[in-house]
Amino acid sequence: xxxxxxxxxxxxxxxxxxxxxxxxxxxxxxxxxxxxxxxxxxxxxxxxxxxxxxxxxxxxxxxxxxxxxxxxxxxxxxxxxxxxxxxxxxxxxxxxxxxxxxxxxxxxxxxxxxxxxxxxxxxxxxxxxxxxxxxxxxxxxxxxxxxxxxxxxxxxxxxxxxxxxxxxxxxxxxxxxxxxxxx
Amino acid sequence: xxxxxxxxxxxxxxxxxxxxxxxxxxxxxxxxxxxxxxxxxxxxxxxxxxxxxxxxxxxxxxxxxxxxxxxxxxxxxxxxxxxxxxxxxxxxxxxxxxxxxxxxxxxxxxxxxxxxxxxxxxxxxxxxxxxxxxxxxxxxxxxxxxxxxxxxxxxxxxxxxxxxxxxxxxxxxxxxxxxxxxx
Numbered sequence: 001x002x003x004x005x006x007x008x009x010x011x012x013x014x015x016x017x018x019x020x021x022x023x024x025x026x027x028x029x030x031x032x033x034x035x036x037x038x039x040x041x042x043x044x045x046x047x048x049x050x051x052x053x054x055x056x057x058x059x060x061x062x063x064x065x066x067x068x069x070x071x072x073x074x075x076x077x078x079x080x081x082x083x084x085x086x087x088x089x090x091x092x093x094x095x096x097x098x099x100x101x102x103x104x105x106x107x108x109x110x111x112x113x114x115x116x117x118x119x120x121x122x123x124x125x126x127x128x129x130x131x132x133x134x135x136x137x138x139x140x141x142x143x144x145x146x147x148x149x150x151x152x153x154x155x156x157x158x159x160x161x162x163x164x165x166x167x168x169x170x171x172x173x174x175x176x177x178x179x180x181x182x183x
Numbered sequence: 184x185x186x187x188x189x190x191x192x193x194x195x196x197x198x199x200x201x202x203x204x205x206x207x208x209x210x211x212x213x214x215x216x217x218x219x220x221x222x223x224x225x226x227x228x229x230x231x232x233x234x235x236x237x238x239x240x241x242x243x244x245x246x247x248x249x250x251x252x253x254x255x256x257x258x259x260x261x262x263x264x265x266x267x268x269x270x271x272x273x274x275x276x277x278x279x280x281x282x283x284x285x286x287x288x289x290x291x292x293x294x295x296x297x298x299x300x301x302x303x304x305x306x307x308x309x310x311x312x313x314x315x316x317x318x319x320x321x322x323x324x325x326x327x328x329x330x331x332x333x334x335x336x337x338x339x340x341x342x343x344x345x346x347x348x349x350x351x352x353x354x355x356x357x358x359x360x361x362x363x364x365x366x
Contacts, residue, residue: 007310062284088310094299100283101245116277117307123300127190127271129312129328145312 003086004179007120007130009137010091010103013151014074014111017065018043024058025051040158062098070110073168080172082113088130089114092140094123132178134171138162147178186269187362190303190313192320193274193286196334197257197294200248201226207241208234223341245281253293256351263355265296271313272297275323277306315361317354321345330361 011017021043022035029051037046044052058064081087089107093099100121107114125133126143133140134149138159141148150156150164165174194200204226212234220229227235241247264270272290276282283304290297308316309326316323317332321342324331333339333347348357 088307090310094287094302097284097287097299100287100304101280104277104280104283115306116280117305118310119277119306120310121283121304123298123302127188127273127301127303127312129310 004132004175005086005088005130006081006175007088007090007128007133007146008078008081009133009135009140009151010089010093010107012071012136012153013134014071014078014089015065015103015106016069016071018153018155020064020068021055021059024055024064028054035154038154040155042155059096060098062096062100062102065096065099066102066106068106071168075111077168077171078111079113081175084172085175086118087114088118088120088128090120090122090125090128090130090133092123092125092137093121132175134165149174149178187315187358188269188271188313189264189358190271190273190311190316190329191261191264192316192318192323192334193272193276193290195254195319195336196317197254197261197272198248198286198289199252199254201336201338203247203251204238204242207238207247211237219337221337223338225338242279243281245279245283245285248279248282249285249289251289254351258294260351260354261294262296264358267355268358269301270297271301271303271311273303273305273308273311273313273316275306275308275320276304315358317348332357332361 008014078087091103093103104119107119125140128144130146132147132149133144134151136151136153136156138148138150138156141162148162150159150162152164152166163174163178165171191197230238261270274286276286287302290302308323311327313329315330315332316327317334319334319336319339321331321333321339324345331345333342333345335347335349346357346361348354
């Protein structure tokens with residue numbers, strides 16, 4: 001039987017890019033940017049134009065992505081997913097091309113059990129052939145042929161219509177619901 | 184009607200990586216490596232172990248990929264493909280992670296009409312969801328769900344069983360054969 005293929009996004013799903021962005025904002029602009037202020041909204045939709053541009057400039061330096069914290073529970077969960085399903089990590093990275101090398105090295109360091117050949121850097125995720133995609137951006141699900149599964153992040157708090165993983169310790173149970181009898 | 188999606192490989196298809204490898208070998212080891220010597224064989228299968236290792240080391244420096252020559256006719260052909268089909272460039276890049284950034288910049292420089300969101304760096308190309316894949320490595324076709332199309336390179340001279348593009352000026356005709364009536 002063909003194994004179920006699970007694709008997992010990187011930023012704000014296994015890498016705490018969001019936290020690093022908030023830290024950058026707080027460091028430059030004080031405490032006014034909180035997780036609460038971003039409830040249901042994309043960070044770049046909330047910022048003033050010059051702040052957004054300064055943040056983008058910081059992110060164009062690949063170093064921004066080299067030392068991102070790992071999202072809690074993601075290593076244990078992905079290790080279990082890799083044992084039960086066919087695991088790919090699929091990251092939309094083309095907006096910040098200098099992040100490509102640092103992202104690859106970050107994955108090798110923190111997720112050494114993910115096969116390098118199963119790492120994908122892309123833009124439009126409709127190119128991904130997988131049974132499901134665990135991603136914080138539901139916009140990627142619109143043209144994706146498989147099942148979208150939302151991974152919770154403040155900006156997607158208002159998104160509905162997809163199975164949702166709130167924390168990584170729920171992931172195996174959600175996958176078992178989506179693919180009953182697959183194991 | 185949904186547009187036909189055409190995925191095109193990079194190395195030895197639009198970027199003359201093979202020529203750069205031969206140049207590197209000739210520069211270090213003289214004229215013994217010719218295109219003829221590599222007829223039907225992968226370059227790394229032909230080299231002595233220490234030469235292969237030295238070449239891999241050179242390729243791990245991203246600079247190797249920064250200034251590759253463009254394969255003749257590929258810019259005009261891809262421009263026409265982008266006008267008629269949905270074009271993605273899908274490169275297996277994970278063996279040489281330092282090539283990721285230089286490859287992206289190379290594409291932007293030589294193929295500015297390729298949408299950045301339609302660029303994919305991957306390893307196992309079974310992750311690619313496309314109607315066809317133009318690639319010099321037929322091994323990628325084994326698990327690819329769409330139609331594989333071989334792009335000629337000395338190493339694949341003995342490969343059969345797939346439509347073949349010998350030079351880029353044949354590409355549109357081959358695609359019209361593979362997808363009749365798609366335009």
